[in-house]
Amino acid sequence: MNDKELRKAGLKATAPRLKILQFLAEAAQHHVSAEDVYKAMKQAGEDIGLATIYRVLTQFEAAGLVDRHHFEGGYSVFEIRQDQHHDHLVCIKCGAVEEFLDPIIEARQQEIAKEYRFEMIEHNLNIYGVCARCR
């Protein structure tokens, strides 16, 4: 299963990595902080140090297996890489994150980058507010 993915990324298929990757893939809320992963591992009975979580997440990011986001709040949020780029709606009350993709916005971004002669490498759009459930 994930064994191969790790090997392909030049990473040994160790227990911590497999567990973390599996968790990222299956987590209900798949936008998680390092701390979230740490707690989940602990709860699952896995004895993985926080330092390892950070190292693994950083390696996964470098390998293109996960994306790292810097939402407001001063800490990083990770999510397993999707086939498709997307943007985020972040609820400032409950922390829920919804994803969306708008072709019109995507297209405009390309045009703006071109206008400013910018070689676009990545882009992210975050909408902060209060979600339907929290209003």
Place this chain on the structure above:
Amino acid sequence: MNDKELRKAGLKATAPRLKILQFLAEAAQHHVSAEDVYKAMKQAGEDIGLATIYRVLTQFEAAGLVDRHHFEGGYSVFEIRQDQHHDHLVCIKCGAVEEFLDPIIEARQQEIAKEYRFEMIEHNLNIYGVCARCR
């Protein structure tokens, strides 16, 4: 001059605040980190502690005098509040920041928030890449 602005925000017009506000208004690159402000103050012969810089910037933000951004990199960037909201093109090579405002994107964001029944409070779009000068 800025005296009034501070008073209106309920802040005493102290030397540190006046100096920092003036710097933010006049800085060539007006997207600066707390450290940037600190160095600039030191260079200008002002003896203002880093803690004060942070306190003042935070108060300015609360007062709506400046905006705080969380670009990639794990630290905050501040800019004096403009009359108009805008988004950013951030050069990952030289750190230059360009601003833009696209009515089409702005409109789409409103619609998307509505679609998801999100009460939008703020939003920001950052395009990371290599600017014309660095290519």
Place this chain on the structure above:
DNA sequence: CTAGTTGCAAATCATTTGCACTTGC
């Protein structure tokens, strides 16, 4: 076997806070 990994503790970085001292108004 052995280079890559891990856990733990100590280190680092950005930012915040406690506190005694200063300064606007």
Place this chain on the structure above:
DNA sequence: GCAAGTGCAAATGATTTGCAACTAG
């Protein structure tokens, strides 16, 4: 004069790193 503001040093919270012990291939 006195509440608000400041500098400094110590505290914090997120993340990183040094290092000796471990494991995948």
